[in-house]
Amino acid sequence: MTKFYEVRRRDGAARIGFLSLNDEKKQTPLLFHVDSLSSGKEGFEITNAEDANFSDLFQEDLHDTPRGTVLPPEVHPLFTKVNEAIPSLSVDCYVLSFASAMLNSPRAFVRRIIDARNAIPSDVALWVPAIATAENAALLIYMGVDVIDDTNAVINGYQGIYQTEEGAMSLRDLEELPCNCSVCSSLTIDELREKDSKERASLLAKHNTLLLEKELKKVKAHIRAGSLREYVEQKVRSSPFLTAVLRILDLDEEEYFERRTPVARNCCMMANTMESLKRIEVKRFASRVLERYEPPVKQVLLLLPCSARKPYSLSPSHVKFREAIAQYKGHIHELILTSPLGIVPRELEVIYPAAFYDIPVTGYWDAEERAWVASCLHAYLERNARNYVQIVAHLSGAYRELCSCVADELGMDVEYTCEEGEEMTSKEALNRLNARIAALCGDKKPLSSFEKKASMLRAMADYQFGIGAGRELISRKEGERTKIKITGKFPAYKLRVNGDVLARIVPEYGLLTLTMQGALRIRNYLASYTVHIGDFLPKGSILAPGVVNANEQIRVNDEVIFVGEKAFGVGRAKMSGWEMVESRKGVAVDVREVEKRATSAKSTS
């Protein structure tokens, strides 16, 4: 439990926060400097389990400067003592001991940091000392480390090691200084070599530290932009060790990152590497399409390729596909095949990350990508094929190969409307698609535009809150005279019932948001998205100490309802549900609408 640390922003497990040191709020991820630490200038106290005053850490209000304690490794005699004490300790930071030993194996690197982060409360900071470099800092912070220091940068300086963003080089091997910091721009490499050993070491140490400071600023910029994962995928390329750490994290620590990954972001997800296939966002989307999506019944399934422009509907190729089937749209269920998301039902094309990803397009799919997308299609068809009267695939090239593989595995009959090697947008292919669909649909009447919009809102509500929520949101209740309207221009639809707005699509985040009336209407479906708060009427935001309980399933940016003795309302989660319960500081929910429970007077904030 913390007194001096507060997390303000999150991107996955990485956080930006403030640690109050000497009455000054220092932003984390924070870089401690060895010289100010050794002179005690940082105003930070560290107590070991063997120190006589260790028991003071159990007393909450005793300290007026931030304090920390050391987390020994499992083999250390004090390990059990500290681990057992963790729930009752009042500290702001934990220091991981013997961190340099982690550098011997990528698996140890993963284990030590993840175990530490899992053992300590989420609202305290984690300091991994003496190992940070400009090369590994992004990965450390991505894993949930809040504090690093320049010990390694300084020691390397005294060893004649010149650090770069991509690793270390010996000063002997350089022909010029590949950097523009104040040290490197003030002298040439020859001048640096000619300095006496002490001055040279101190200049090298300064360059190494400045480089680390610069790297930290970049990492913070990526956390703010929601793009740290992309940056980490780039950064680990510089060494097999760091790449191995990321791959192990993706393989073994899915739960750790799932609990910390937001359900939506307002930025594009770039899938440029093979590791991108393993992102939580990708896996979560694929599993929700299977678990939280109900396809329409008795329709023709049309498989289409993805497009660079998102939402797909607005891309030139999809405009052509949709023109070719325009008359029969309501009887055709469109499913888009894509990497890395697998399959995207047309009704979910606006949701995050379906409308928020970009991939390098070469026409070539590697084996892993094919296997992943094929597994998504396989699982979907295995589950839902009985809903369809026929499957038509308007696909060629790698898309078609993949589809026919899956159809063979499942013994399903698929009609193809593109010839081998034919452009999917060619006139011939589009005419063939139109003729095939016309033959299958005959003289069926087209569905109303209301029904098409409603199917999108329903699918989005199911995706966010669970199956059934969509139907409940857009339904006429028995005995009720209901006028349901969907207004707005694609994709910013608004659902109105008897004049009141119940929900709206926010294309900037790829989410459906609820109004108070909307939340009340589907309240039975919102049990998993409920935050129980104390006896107060919130304004603006609900802070973590005001949360009594919150569902474990809630993630950052989820739509939630909050319920307390005095208030009921809707808002957006700013931390995961488990974190709201654990934390003593920070914003838990951004309030959108709140209603007083006793008097039912309404105010909007």
Ligand SMILES: [Zn+2]
């Ligand atoms: Zn430099």
